[in-house]
Amino acid sequence: MTARPTLRVGLIGHGFMGKAHSNAWRQAPRFFNLPAEVRMSTLCGRDARAVKKAAADFGWEKSATDWRAVVADPEIDLIDISTPNDSHAAIAIAAAAAGKAVLCEKPLARDVREAERMTKAVRQARVVNMVCHNYRRVPALALAREMIKRGELGERLFHFRARYAQDWIVDPEFPLVWRLRSGSAESGSLGDLGSHIVDLGRYLVGEFREVCATLETFVKQRPVPEARGRRGKVKVDDAVAVIGRFRNGALATLEATRFAQGRKNALTIEINGSEGSLVFDLEEMNRLRFYSARDPATERGFREIIVTEGAHPYIDHWWPPGHLVGYEHSFVHTIADFVRAIVARKNVAPSFADGLATQRVLEAIAQSAQRRAWVTL
Amino acid sequence: MTARPTLRVGLIGHGFMGKAHSNAWRQAPRFFNLPAEVRMSTLCGRDARAVKKAAADFGWEKSATDWRAVVADPEIDLIDISTPNDSHAAIAIAAAAAGKAVLCEKPLARDVREAERMTKAVRQARVVNMVCHNYRRVPALALAREMIKRGELGERLFHFRARYAQDWIVDPEFPLVWRLRSGSAESGSLGDLGSHIVDLGRYLVGEFREVCATLETFVKQRPVPEARGRRGKVKVDDAVAVIGRFRNGALATLEATRFAQGRKNALTIEINGSEGSLVFDLEEMNRLRFYSARDPATERGFREIIVTEGAHPYIDHWWPPGHLVGYEHSFVHTIADFVRAIVARKNVAPSFADGLATQRVLEAIAQSAQRRAWVTL
Amino acid sequence: MTARPTLRVGLIGHGFMGKAHSNAWRQAPRFFNLPAEVRMSTLCGRDARAVKKAAADFGWEKSATDWRAVVADPEIDLIDISTPNDSHAAIAIAAAAAGKAVLCEKPLARDVREAERMTKAVRQARVVNMVCHNYRRVPALALAREMIKRGELGERLFHFRARYAQDWIVDPEFPLVWRLRSGSAESGSLGDLGSHIVDLGRYLVGEFREVCATLETFVKQRPVPEARGRRGKVKVDDAVAVIGRFRNGALATLEATRFAQGRKNALTIEINGSEGSLVFDLEEMNRLRFYSARDPATERGFREIIVTEGAHPYIDHWWPPGHLVGYEHSFVHTIADFVRAIVARKNVAPSFADGLATQRVLEAIAQSAQRRAWVTL
Amino acid sequence: MTARPTLRVGLIGHGFMGKAHSNAWRQAPRFFNLPAEVRMSTLCGRDARAVKKAAADFGWEKSATDWRAVVADPEIDLIDISTPNDSHAAIAIAAAAAGKAVLCEKPLARDVREAERMTKAVRQARVVNMVCHNYRRVPALALAREMIKRGELGERLFHFRARYAQDWIVDPEFPLVWRLRSGSAESGSLGDLGSHIVDLGRYLVGEFREVCATLETFVKQRPVPEARGRRGKVKVDDAVAVIGRFRNGALATLEATRFAQGRKNALTIEINGSEGSLVFDLEEMNRLRFYSARDPATERGFREIIVTEGAHPYIDHWWPPGHLVGYEHSFVHTIADFVRAIVARKNVAPSFADGLATQRVLEAIAQSAQRRAWVTL
Numbered sequence A, B, C, D: 001m002t003a004r005p006t007l008r009v010g011l012i013g014h015g016f017m018g019k020a021h022s023n024a025w026r027q028a029p030r031f032f033n034l035p036a037e038v039r040m041s042t043l044c045g046r047d048a049r050a051v052k053k054a055a056a057d058f059g060w061e062k063s064a065t066d067w068r069a070v071v072a073d074p075e076i077d078l079i080d081i082s083t084p085n086d087s088h089a090a091i092a093i094a095a096a097a098a099g100k101a102v103l104c105e106k107p108l109a110r111d112v113r114e115a116e117r118m119t120k121a122v123r124q125a126r127v128v129n130m131v132c133h134n135y136r137r138v139p140a141l142a143l144a145r146e147m148i149k150r151g152e153l154g155e156r157l158f159h160f161r162a163r164y165a166q167d168w169i170v171d172p173e174f175p176l177v178w179r180l181r182s183g184s185a186e187s188g189s190l191g192d193l194g195s196h197i198v199d200l201g202r203y204l205v206g207e208f209r210e211v212c213a214t215l216e217t218f219v220k221q222r223p224v225p226e227a228r229g230r231r232g233k234v235k236v237d238d239a240v241a242v243i244g245r246f247r248n249g250a251l252a253t254l255e256a257t258r259f260a261q262g263r264k265n266a267l268t269i270e271i272n273g274s275e276g277s278l279v280f281d282l283e284e285m286n287r288l289r290f291y292s293a294r295d296p297a298t299e300r301g302f303r304e305i306i307v308t309e310g311a312h313p314y315i316d317h318w319w320p321p322g323h324l325v326g327y328e329h330s331f332v333h334t335i336a337d338f339v340r341a342i343v344a345r346k347n348v349a350p351s352f353a354d355g356l357a358t359q360r361v362l363e364a365i366a367q368s369a370q371r372r373a374w375v376t377l
Helices: A016-029 A048-058 A067-072 A083-095 A111-123 A139-149 A190-206 A330-346 A352-371 B016-031 B046-056 B067-072 B085-097 B112-125 B139-149 B189-204 B329-344 B352-373 C016-031 C046-058 C067-072 C086-099 C112-125 C139-149 C189-204 C328-342 C354-369 D014-032 D049-057 D067-072 D084-096 D113-123 D140-150 D191-206 D329-346 D353-370
Strands: A006-012 A036-046 A062-064 A077-082 A102-106 A128-130 A159-163 A208-216 A222-223 A231-233 A238-246 A250-258 A266-273 A278-280 A285-294 A300-305 B005-011 B037-044 B062-064 B078-081 B099-105 B131-134 B155-167 B207-214 B222-223 B231-233 B239-246 B250-255 B268-273 B276-281 B287-292 B304-305 C006-012 C036-045 C062-064 C078-081 C103-107 C129-132 C158-165 C207-218 C221-223 C231-233 C241-246 C251-257 C266-273 C277-283 C287-292 C302-306 D006-012 D036-046 D062-064 D078-081 D103-104 D129-132 D159-163 D208-216 D221-223 D231-233 D239-246 D253-259 D266-273 D276-282 D288-290 D302-306
Touching: A006 A208, A006 A330, A016 A036, A016 A048, A016 C287, A036 A048, A036 A067, A036 C006, A048 A062, A048 A278, A048 D253, A048 D276, A062 A067, A077 A083, A077 C006, A083 A102, A083 A111, A083 A222, A083 B139, A102 A330, A102 A352, A111 A352, A128 A330, A128 A352, A128 B067, A128 D239, A139 A278, A139 A330, A159 A190, A159 C251, A190 A208, A190 A238, A190 A250, A190 C086, A208 A250, A208 A352, A208 C207, A208 C241, A238 A352, A238 B239, A238 C241, A238 C251, A250 A285, A250 C158, A250 C241, A250 D159, A266 C277, A285 C207, A300 B062, A330 D221, B005 B016, B005 B067, B005 B329, B005 C277, B016 B037, B016 B046, B016 B329, B016 C016, B016 C266, B037 B067, B037 D353, B046 B062, B046 D329, B062 B067, B067 B085, B078 B085, B078 B207, B078 D288, B085 B112, B099 B329, B112 B352, B131 B329, B131 B352, B139 B268, B139 B276, B139 B287, B139 B329, B139 D302, B155 B189, B189 B207, B189 B239, B189 B250, B207 D208, B222 D036, B239 B352, B239 D208, B239 D239, B239 D253, B250 D159, B250 D239, B250 D253, B329 D006, B352 C241, C006 C067, C006 C328, C016 C036, C016 C046, C016 C328, C036 C046, C036 C067, C046 C067, C062 C067, C062 D191, C078 C086, C086 C103, C103 C328, C129 C328, C129 C354, C139 C189, C139 C277, C139 C302, C139 C328, C158 C189, C189 C241, C189 D049, C189 D159, C207 C251, C207 C354, C221 D049, C221 D191, C241 D049, C287 D062, C302 D221, D006 D014, D006 D067, D006 D329, D014 D036, D014 D049, D014 D329, D036 D067, D036 D113, D049 D062, D062 D067, D067 D084, D084 D103, D103 D329, D103 D353, D113 D353, D129 D329, D140 D191, D140 D266, D140 D276, D140 D288, D140 D329, D159 D191, D159 D288, D191 D208, D191 D239, D191 D266, D191 D276, D208 D253, D239 D353
Parallel strands: A006 A036, A006 A077, A036 A062, A077 A102, A102 A128, A159 A250, B005 B037, B005 B078, B037 B062, B078 B099, B099 B131, B155 B250, C006 C036, C006 C078, C036 C062, C078 C103, C103 C129, C158 C251, D006 D036, D006 D078, D036 D062, D078 D103, D103 D129, D159 D253
Antiparallel strands: A159 A266, A208 A238, A222 A231, A238 A250, A266 A278, A278 A285, A285 A300, A300 B304, B155 B268, B207 B239, B222 B231, B239 B250, B268 B276, B276 B287, B287 B304, C158 C266, C207 C241, C221 C231, C241 C251, C266 C277, C277 C287, C287 C302, C302 D302, D159 D266, D208 D239, D221 D231, D239 D253, D266 D276, D276 D288, D288 D302
């Protein structure tokens, strides 16, 4: 019998996502009986003082400012990338080259080309790789996938509609932060929110065949934070609307927006199949609504499954029925599955190849919007 | 083959309930293939001018001011009583004596004694009699009853909780109208709202065994409408809270109030049985929520049945699935069943005997509140 | 002082819509203090026996089988058209030529050309004309319009998304009824359901500027009712998905489908403006959900307005707060406003010109789907 | 400037509550900028092997089996009690005697006498003390309290109704576990669930004045786990129903049950005041529904506040708006406030005195049920 391995983690990035990932690294070993001992070794960020404080706050053994050094560090077994999109590729490729397992925040890359290079790198290096599309591991969505797979919606799927709506930049005086600038973010609602719903479409329904889309920037100019009184042009999209088709014939209706007053983090999904429907809303993430045409005729209706039973995905590690889990738990589940995959030397989804496939759909959407035409994948 | 009989209706009372009953008499023959021709003969009220106008508005052939004459009129086949509570007994007893079928608004009477006299009168006269507890014929509640009868909730019922909440007199400046005065109304929320939930408890669960209650009058004095600047004492209850037991062992929790801000006509019911639960809210009256412990373990949840399918009670007479019915439809269903019962010379529930049974429970509640003690039925 | 005029109605068609319109003609005078006496004169249909029975059931004075005779009848003041789409134009134009006010079921016509001819006819004849887009007069939607007009959503509207989903033909064994055949219906979900949401888009947001759409027929062949064992090709759309823009810059996402299991009559709308949002679902038609960014920061949330208060549109004619109205009430309100317009000799919306404008959008959608390209209006 | 103090924690008990408390001790320092360094020193349990494993799993420095030694350990600064109810008193009193701050799981004690002794002990020892009524620190309930305090519900409160419903022992074959035996648990749904709603009633509305209650044991005998085929008598209550009054005149309706199929952890509260109402459901714990009679007349309705804004209680330590928190967060908040109180040497609510007050109400409820009479507090 071999000893339980130790996995030493290097996390690059300590903003919002860095906080969420740190929490997941801390919690996963406590709630999931992981096949490895996890050590939160190094937190890396550009600002030495800030990252040092973050490392202390979040519970990392040490901090660093040079991600190349962390990637090269023989004491580090895996790299977790939580930086802005423009550094994903460089870090991931270097980590793969160093033979390290890689977890990368979504969207995988800024464009298909980058995503291809990253995918090629991890394939060649044969390292375990994963994109942190954490919502796949919200228990209700994992359950949705299971139910579809075992045929609860019937043999055919007709509709997939997904909308990811927020409202944090409705105010035209909201400043031109990096997320609203092309270059660092490349895209607005499409990359940030759209990537989630494209990934979930692939997870729940299958591959996309064609899309037709439009992008919109409702507020064209915004105050520049660095220069008082000046306004800069907003180059990324505030909203995107898409119609499309999956290869299996299902129609897709996608929408992402940061301009829906009252919608805070409203990722809503509805899937209609020949025998039933599923409905999900991230703002009520512990629930999955299910309609079954197989129920007795007078007793059909959308049933609200509170996804907190021991038999539901991931839940037996947490609390008794009816005790809700929150946003951060989806990261904990992702990390737990990632660790298991590393130890088992197995693939885990969504892999970089999945991230690339999603990127292709995002690019097709952007092209479609630019050309005002359908784009086939 | 005999001719289709004609039923000539005399309706006593033309206020809110008179309007609802008139509508039901007008609509029932149009939507239900009734076994008799219904003629809206006479509308009766105390104020000659007002009742004449109401008769024209509501579609009655003629109006009258003396209910005794209407009851005695050989041209009238049945009497529908929509007057305030204090005249129910006299009219119903006279109608029965005249051999006429009688429909009476709820609550049947002001007290058990009156209800007994009325029940005796219709029994001796052998006339078809019914109390207009219209909510029994809201399709969702009729479905609830069917589901309980066929065992969807299991063999045992544990809990019946019902609450009827409104908010129309929260304002202490709301005047001392007749409904708030003892003498004409006898009781406040208990008789008006409580009678509905007691009736529904008997309809859905069974007979009550014991109750313990408290009554409350939150606003003790109110402006007298007739006398500017003067305030009169409020003698009826603003709210009532009851705990109790049914004969079959189920616990009852009842509550009626006119002091629940935001609750307009919120009659909510929850019934928990050994195999499932049902939930209803009159403010969403086309829905019945149903939880079945017999569903597969990972797919259980309250399902929201939209009670508008052709197979649901009464619905095939109306519109296609998903097209809602409203408040007034419950009266139409009541009238339709009443007419059928008259033609078939059969009993129909809720009969006066049911009204009496409900009255006994209301009286037990009132006594319990007065004595601050449990009262056994 | 002149006498109260009498309006004698000729209703053409006695199917589902004929039943709904008949009810509205019967009920409107009872609940709305109309400026004319309404007489339900003639119900017209092709099958003499069927229409005679329907006339008796629904309360019409007489029946007829030749709509041209009804239109020509000097005893008839207005024509209400509830026939299938392929006869709307002929009847409406004849009625206009005969100087009669015309109410026409939606969609106004089978195509823009017909709609133009109809609109021209009523304009030249100067007769009061209206399309029965009854949902405009669901109280919650009338309230939505009022709220938008008075600025509750702010100065700018960003998103209008509407979906009309049903599930009645998901079963591939559902037969090829007339509604699924081109020729009589011309279009499937687009004309039937899509026309409602396009009309509501124009009502609530404004004129469309451009659309891009796709149509889908999920079940390509269905059993032919007349010929046992044979299957015929389904030529109309089962579903339609649209992205588009309004002239005021708002993005539109429209969807109509008959393939959404569990959705019975689910016309859902969400509108996001700079200061708030509105949400509506026809399956909960007495409610309007409203989010106001003007509420205090810690107390914001979608509020569920139960649209049954006396101050809400149309409600003071019905019941007290919390007492729901149903599907049919929207027709009653339409008829009431139509009668008032006739007596006042005023225009009333949605007029034939509105129906034409909607038809143009529907045609643009169909063209866009055919050409796989954006179409500008 | 003094050094940041260190607090060394001894946690007694490592079952469900021990897991929840351990998590809170681990997470609180990571998300809340605590004024002390927290060290998870010792986890104590009776079974040496089990507690050792739990200590490793949950992240404690060491484990122990003798709580008296832990309490006496000078290396321990505070004692957290997560054991079954029958050992709360002994541990808490010893901890107080040893001068240690004490946090005790609810219910504080098995009876008033014990609670009095505990309260006296902490008062005499002048140690910071707190009962872990964690639901007070669910952000939505903390917000509810704030809103009531600042008058959002008006000057008067009329109704407090609370129900805590679960369904885990509906099956009569569910065994006679310790929670269902008198002696170890003392009471069933009353102590376990009822203590939460009594505490929340005191937190949100005020002190109780009188109660009248009934207890019920629906399943009188259950299989004894230790003896196959044998059944033992269930001595604790399956459900409790209470009516009562607060000192401020509000009516109380309380209910706790383990026999409500479909209700997993459904602690629901509704409070009606003169100017508004609040509604909460623990199964949707990130939401608070609020009706304000001060809203414009046509726009009133229950608004659903998603309590995840930075300005909401505790939320700025977690995630952006719309990102939900879960069950365990309420413990983290409790621990954070407890640590702050210790460092500041201040009282913190709910203190042992609060626990005692709650115990008095629970005892009054039990007495009332036994005597079948009202009991004044």
